[in-house]
Amino acid sequence: MKKNYLAYPYILWLFAFILIPLFLVLFYSVSSKDSSMLTLDNYKRFFDPIYIQVFVRSVNLSLIATLICLVIGYPVAWIIANMEPAKRNFWVLLFVVPMWMNFLLRTYAWMTILENTGIINTLLEKFGFQSLNLIYNSQAVVLGMVYNFLPFMVFPIYSILVKIDKNLLEAAQDLGADKKSVFMKVIFPLSLPGVLSGAIMTFMPAVSTFAISRLLGGGKVTLIGNVIEQQFLLVNDWYFGSALSIIMMGFILIFVYILRKVEKDDEERSIF
Amino acid sequence: MENIVELKNINKYFDEDQILKDVSFEVEKNEFLTLLGPSGCGKTTTLRIIAGFETQTSGDLLFSGEIINNLPPHKRKLNTVFQSYALFPHLDVGENIAFGLRIKKIKEEVITEKVNKALEIVNLKGLERRKISQLSGGQQQRVAIARALVNEPEVLLLDEPLGALDLKLRKEMQTELKKLQKEIGITFIYVTHDQEEALTMSDKIIVMNQGIIQQIGTPVDIYNEPSNVFVADFIGEGNIFSGTMLDDFILGFSGKIFDCVDKGFSKNEEVDIVVRPEDVKLREVSEKTKIKGVVTSVIFKGVHYEMNVSTDDFQWMVHSTKLYENGQEVSVEIDPESFHVMKKAE
Known part of the structure; x- marks a missing residue:
C-alpha cells in the first residue's frame, strides 16, 4: 500500500487548486453583495435577453468555427496520415510550431493583417481597389478561432487515421469496395472518435474565448467570455461572473455528454 | 481440368531485392493448392499478387485464361481471408459478412438470407449482432471465412488463416476448412509455413524458398519424393x-x-x-x-x-x-x- 503515498501530492493539488476554487466559484454564484442569504438571482440575471443574445452568439460563432476547422482539418489530417513516416513528422511539426508561439502574439499578428491600415488593405489600395472592412466583425472572430484552434482538430483526427489497420483497407478492397467506398464505409466511420474529440477540443476553447473576440472583434463582437471577464475585472461583480462561469461549465459538460452519446450510439448501430 | 489461375514467369522486386524469381504455376478449378515455405520465401507476396494488393515487376497473371495484371483488387473475382482476419471493428458480425454484398447493392432480403446461410456454414448462427471484440479468436476466424465466402468467389485466398489459433483449434479448423472446400466446391489457394497443415489439407503443394519454387506436387509426392535437400528437410x-x-x-x-x-x-x-x-x-x-x-x-x-x-x-x-x-x-x-x-x- 506504500504506493498510495505517491498520490498524496496530487490529491493535495486537487483540493487546493481545483476543488476548493470550484467550490468558491459555486459559492460566489449563489451569493450576493447585499445579503448573506444564498440566492439564485445571479442565475436569473443570465436570462436577460442581452446575455442570452451574447450566449447564443458565442455558441453560434464557435460552432461555425468548429465546422470550418473540421472541413479544413480532416483533409489535412488525411493528407499527413498518408505520407511516409519521415515526411509526416515534418508536417506535424509545421502544425505544432506556431502553437509554441504566444497565443496573443498570433492573434495580434492577424490584427496587423486585417486592420484598415493593415497588410491586405494597404495592398488593395496600392492596386487601386477599395479598402475592405476586414476586422472588428464576427467573421474576423471566427477566423481567429479557426486559426488558433485548427491544430486541436487536426491532431485527434490524424492520430486516429494513422492508427487505422491497413489490412482493413485491403479487406474492404478485396470485398469489392472502390476508393470512395473504402473511405465512406471504413475509414470515415473508424475516424469518427477523432472527429468528435477534435470537435470538443475546438469548440471548448472557442466558446469561452475572450481574447480573440476582444482583439479581432474590437468590442463589437462580445462573447460570453468577455462578459465574464468584465464582471470580474471591470464591474467587480464576482457573483454574477461566477454564475456565468458555472453556466458555461454546465453547458460544455452537456455538449460533451451529447457528443459522447452520439459516438456510443454510432458504435452500436451500423453505419449503413 | 480447367486452369482458373495461372502465373507465368512472375518476378517481383522490392527496391533492389528480388522477392520472387520466375514463379510459374497453374491452379485448377476446385483445387486446394497450398503455397508452403519458411517465412520470407515469397509465398505471401505471391498470394498478394494474385489478390491484386501487389503488382508483379514482370510476368503475367491469368484468371480464367484472361490476363489481369493491372486489374485492381476490387474488380477481381476472388476473396481473401487475411492472416490478421482484418474484420471491421465498427461493424457487427452480420454487417462484416454483409459488407461485400452491400457494396454490390444487393437487395436487403437476399443479403439477410445469404448472411444467414454463411453464418450457418461456419457454425456461427445467432451471433450476427455480436461485436467483433466480443468474439474469440476461433470465432473471428470463422467470421473472416464467412465474409469471404458469402460473395461466392471463384477462388478463395487464405493467408495463414490458422496461424493465430492454438493447436487443438487449428486441427479442428483444418478438417473443417477441407470439408468446406469440398462441399462448396471452390478453389482454395492457401498459404502456410506449417508442413503438416499443408500435407493434411492440400490437393497440390508448391514448396517455395527464397522466391523460387522448389517443387510442385501432391502431398504424397512431396513427402516421398522430395526433389531436393531443401524440400526433404522442410517437409518432415x-x-x-x-x-x-x-x-x-x-x-x-x-x-x-x-x-x-x-x-x-x-x-x-x-x-x-x-x-x-x-x-x-x-x-x-x-x-x-x-x-x-x-x-x-x-x-x-x-x-x-x-x-x-x-x-x-x-x-x-x-x-x-x-x-x-x-x-x-x-x-x-x-x-x-x-x-x-x-x-x-x-
Missing part, C-alpha cells in the same frame, strides 16, 4: 546425407553398397539421399550388419520412440515403436524403396 524430419549413384538401382555411401529403386542418374553421380526416420529399421547386430551404430539418446514421443543412433560418420534419427536402450549397439537397416535419391543442388 529426415536423415539427409550425400552418396553416389554407382549405377541404376545401386547406391553407395559410407563406403558401402546398397540396393535402391532409383535410376536415371549418370554413373557415379554425386547425389543427396533422404531417409525418413520411420523408414530406418533397427535390429540386433549380426554378421549381415552393414551399418553399425550406438543408440545415443531416446525420447518417448507417445506413438513412437525417437532415437538417435551414432555411426562412424553420421547421426541417424530413428522413429520406432520398438525401444532400444541408450548405449546399445544396433544394426541400422534401410529397405531399398526407403532411399529417396535427389540430384545435388547446383
Whole structure:
C-alpha cells in the first residue's frame, strides 16, 4: 500500500487548486453583495435577453468555427496520415510550431493583417481597389478561432487515421469496395472518435474565448467570455461572473455528454 | 481440368531485392493448392499478387485464361481471408459478412438470407449482432471465412488463416476448412509455413524458398519424393546425407553398397539421399550388419520412440515403436524403396 503515498501530492493539488476554487466559484454564484442569504438571482440575471443574445452568439460563432476547422482539418489530417513516416513528422511539426508561439502574439499578428491600415488593405489600395472592412466583425472572430484552434482538430483526427489497420483497407478492397467506398464505409466511420474529440477540443476553447473576440472583434463582437471577464475585472461583480462561469461549465459538460452519446450510439448501430 | 489461375514467369522486386524469381504455376478449378515455405520465401507476396494488393515487376497473371495484371483488387473475382482476419471493428458480425454484398447493392432480403446461410456454414448462427471484440479468436476466424465466402468467389485466398489459433483449434479448423472446400466446391489457394497443415489439407503443394519454387506436387509426392535437400528437410524430419549413384538401382555411401529403386542418374553421380526416420529399421547386430551404430539418446514421443543412433560418420534419427536402450549397439537397416535419391543442388 506504500504506493498510495505517491498520490498524496496530487490529491493535495486537487483540493487546493481545483476543488476548493470550484467550490468558491459555486459559492460566489449563489451569493450576493447585499445579503448573506444564498440566492439564485445571479442565475436569473443570465436570462436577460442581452446575455442570452451574447450566449447564443458565442455558441453560434464557435460552432461555425468548429465546422470550418473540421472541413479544413480532416483533409489535412488525411493528407499527413498518408505520407511516409519521415515526411509526416515534418508536417506535424509545421502544425505544432506556431502553437509554441504566444497565443496573443498570433492573434495580434492577424490584427496587423486585417486592420484598415493593415497588410491586405494597404495592398488593395496600392492596386487601386477599395479598402475592405476586414476586422472588428464576427467573421474576423471566427477566423481567429479557426486559426488558433485548427491544430486541436487536426491532431485527434490524424492520430486516429494513422492508427487505422491497413489490412482493413485491403479487406474492404478485396470485398469489392472502390476508393470512395473504402473511405465512406471504413475509414470515415473508424475516424469518427477523432472527429468528435477534435470537435470538443475546438469548440471548448472557442466558446469561452475572450481574447480573440476582444482583439479581432474590437468590442463589437462580445462573447460570453468577455462578459465574464468584465464582471470580474471591470464591474467587480464576482457573483454574477461566477454564475456565468458555472453556466458555461454546465453547458460544455452537456455538449460533451451529447457528443459522447452520439459516438456510443454510432458504435452500436451500423453505419449503413 | 480447367486452369482458373495461372502465373507465368512472375518476378517481383522490392527496391533492389528480388522477392520472387520466375514463379510459374497453374491452379485448377476446385483445387486446394497450398503455397508452403519458411517465412520470407515469397509465398505471401505471391498470394498478394494474385489478390491484386501487389503488382508483379514482370510476368503475367491469368484468371480464367484472361490476363489481369493491372486489374485492381476490387474488380477481381476472388476473396481473401487475411492472416490478421482484418474484420471491421465498427461493424457487427452480420454487417462484416454483409459488407461485400452491400457494396454490390444487393437487395436487403437476399443479403439477410445469404448472411444467414454463411453464418450457418461456419457454425456461427445467432451471433450476427455480436461485436467483433466480443468474439474469440476461433470465432473471428470463422467470421473472416464467412465474409469471404458469402460473395461466392471463384477462388478463395487464405493467408495463414490458422496461424493465430492454438493447436487443438487449428486441427479442428483444418478438417473443417477441407470439408468446406469440398462441399462448396471452390478453389482454395492457401498459404502456410506449417508442413503438416499443408500435407493434411492440400490437393497440390508448391514448396517455395527464397522466391523460387522448389517443387510442385501432391502431398504424397512431396513427402516421398522430395526433389531436393531443401524440400526433404522442410517437409518432415529426415536423415539427409550425400552418396553416389554407382549405377541404376545401386547406391553407395559410407563406403558401402546398397540396393535402391532409383535410376536415371549418370554413373557415379554425386547425389543427396533422404531417409525418413520411420523408414530406418533397427535390429540386433549380426554378421549381415552393414551399418553399425550406438543408440545415443531416446525420447518417448507417445506413438513412437525417437532415437538417435551414432555411426562412424553420421547421426541417424530413428522413429520406432520398438525401444532400444541408450548405449546399445544396433544394426541400422534401410529397405531399398526407403532411399529417396535427389540430384545435388547446383
